[in-house]
């Protein structure tokens with residue numbers, strides 16, 4: 001921080017407070033402004049675009065200064081936090097008028113990305129989690145708390161599991177111990193906003209004590225987390241951090257829930273990314289969440305996101321959801337009524353979290369109360385239904401009748417947002433308040449009487465009564481009448497075209513009115529405060545309501561989706577066979593150009609006869625779509641949603657893995673191929689009989705020969721494994737079709753197309769058998785490559801195809817292809833890479849010739865590859 005002048009008491013006070021928050025921008029309240037000094041001012045002026053000035057303190061050194069009016073806090077705070085700064089808000093802790101000497105100041109809130117409660121900083125359809133991560137040698141713990149809703153979760157497991165939770169729940173801020181900084185970055189990347197704490201905070205006894213104190217219980221058994229040692233430590237760190245950042249009012253954090261790995265269908269981060277669940281690569285916004293999320297409340301939208309990244313494994317619970325979707329499809333009136341009521345309830349979870357910190361305004365309190373009345377109606381509808389699950393949900397709703405009635409009886413029909421902006425409490429609630437109101441309004445009438453009386457007395461017809469903060473009520477006379485002003489008026493102010501006067505009578509009434517108004521506002525605050533204190537007792541119940549309304553919102557959304565998009569109820573079972581008829585891709589089908597229809601396909605995967613499908617077909621024919629729709633249908637079924645198919649027999653699936661060859665998401669300087677191999681290795685080590693694996697052009701990140709070899713051995717491995725995971729493998733290596741003849745549970749399929757003249761028409765139908773060529777050149781032409789280039793490519797292709805290699809073993813084929821390439825290099829357009837490095841090429845050729853690809857393990861293949869790479873270098 002730049003040196004701050006020390007000679008004024010104000011600056012001394014600033015320095016003392018700033019010392020406690022060295023890594024935050026300190027917004028220092030001075031009068032009606034928030035000021036920043038020194039380096040804080042430089043940063044604030046850059047981020048906020050406000051003027052940077054110098055404050056000169058006479059003999060002492062000068063300091064940079066930048067400030068903004070206090071009422072603009074929300075807007076500027078939002079910008080600072082979004083820019084990645086931690087912001088400490090330092091307020092005046094006493095009324096400056098009452099202060100003796102310098103006004104007392106202190107930090108009342110520290111705002112960081114993970115502990116934001118301000119509506120402007122939050123996205124209504126996303127949780128804003130603060131995550132704590134605790135590292136130990138063999139396990140990691142994680143806790144996630146959304147202070148804006150009160151939701152608190154804990155989990156523990158290996159690095160991969162914690163990574164998956166971090167990637168899918170996307171916390172706004174992650175805290176962990178300082179000593180783990182390097183490890184965190186290496187393990188989870190640099191995309192998270194992080195903050196480190198001292199190691200002593202990550203202690204189980206300390207954490208347990210904090211949690212017990214917070215929940216006011218004697219043990220953590222009731223929450224089911226008592227054995228979750230690492231999770232407890234992480235949760236303790238989160239609570240500690242909230243205390244440190246001046247968030248002591250956490251009464252809305254009423255419980256901590258355990259996230260159990262074995263309760264959910266597992267998808268790692270590559271899969272979540274590849275399946276484009278939450279975000280999509282090319283076309284922004286076209287993801288599964290966007291397509292499925294037709295919820296009507298923010299609570300519903302947030303829950304749907306969680307259901308998507310944490311799909312269920314318990315068949316009973318899934319069926320409960322599916323049956324309720326079916327019920328809602330049939331019962332249109334019930335569905336529409338409940339949906340209409342949920343829509344009106346508002347964001348119950350976020351409203352309730354403002355109660356402990358008293359940041360809930362009168363309008364929101366009334367909204368909450370009306371929401372409770374709507375909840376009561378939802379309850380009536382649910383409990384009267386004949387669906388067991390719906391009855392149970394309805395039974396758990398608590399309309400909190402006493403408090404909702406009280407609020408509706410006490411707060412006016414259209415209250416102002418700010419408590420001090422006028423009348424909030426209804427007449428008839430408080431006798432003294434009513435009386436003071438009479439005085440206040442009567443007093444105002446009396447002022448008008450004075451105006452009339454004085455106007456008649458003086459003959460000044462244009463006489464007006466006005467008010468300002470400096471000398472209160474006054475009589476205003478325009479210059480043309482000022483000579484008529486009587487001697488008993490006291491002149492107070494001269495304006496360009498008028499004079500202002502006060503009279504003793506005016507003063508007397510002014511005091512009466514302002515006295516009454518001050519008292520009115522004091523009584524209103526007191527009554528409102530009381531209401532908030534009473535509301536605190538209902539926080540937990542209202543949160544339960546919020547959660548149930550969110551569940552209903554999601555299930556109704558599934559019913560609406562099923563009706564609008566023709567989704568059908570999946571049949572989940574404990575076996576291993578996957579059989580989907582007329583399967584569609586939920587996202588592509590909704591984004592097709594007008595007039596185009598999605599071509600549905602049947603997918604059958606069964607470890608006994610058809611464990612692995614090798615899928616070939618031209619570029620753009622729809623191979624990836626078939627792979628992804630199989631995974632998406634499985635995932636949607638596990639969320640409890642109906643699926644885009646005419647029927648779906650879906651096995652309970654523990655893991656979905658998808659790997660896309662040569663993905664462009666490079667990290668840590670690894671080569672594309674290395675990333676691809678790492679990702680594939682993690683599948684091979686984690687499969688079970690219940691896993692679904694989708695491999696899309698694995699191996700394409702390297703040369704054709706290596707690619708084929710690796711793809712080949714991966715298929716062999718998956719086929720030979722005891723787990724027998726169901727696998728779809730899309731590839732351009734038609735050589736892999738040979739595997740069907742060697743391995744009984746491998747089946748070839750291709751995506752059909754028709755050649756008309758020199759054009760391809762994609763029929764997009766899945767058919768048995770492999771396809772022979774890829775039409776890559778045709779796609780290049782469609783993409784607008786220069787005609788000369790296309791012509792030359794066709795020429796090369798024709799030469800390569802001259803020798804048919806299709807019926808020969810792969811090893812021979814590779815050699816023949818090499819021969820072709822070698823021959824091509826001597827034709828008119830030289831393939832310069834082979835020419836320039838002919839010796840290297842010859843060496844590589846020898847290595848390849850001596851290699852028996854059929855016997856090579858993936859690791860050996862990698863080592864050979866490495867040798868080849870060295871030769872090139």
Ligand SMILES: Nc1ncnc2c1ncn2[C@@H]1O[C@H](COP(=O)(O)OP(=O)(O)OP(=O)(O)O)[C@@H](O)[C@H]1O
Pocket residue numbers: 588597598599600617618619620621622623624625626764
């Ligand atoms: N069944 C289908 N019905 C209608 N359109 C489809 C279908 N399948 C795919 N498409 C359209 O074709 C495009 C290409 O599909 P996809 O990416 O699956 O092809 P691909 O065979 O994997 O191509 P490549 O081999 O080049 O990766 C999709 O973006 C979609 O617009």
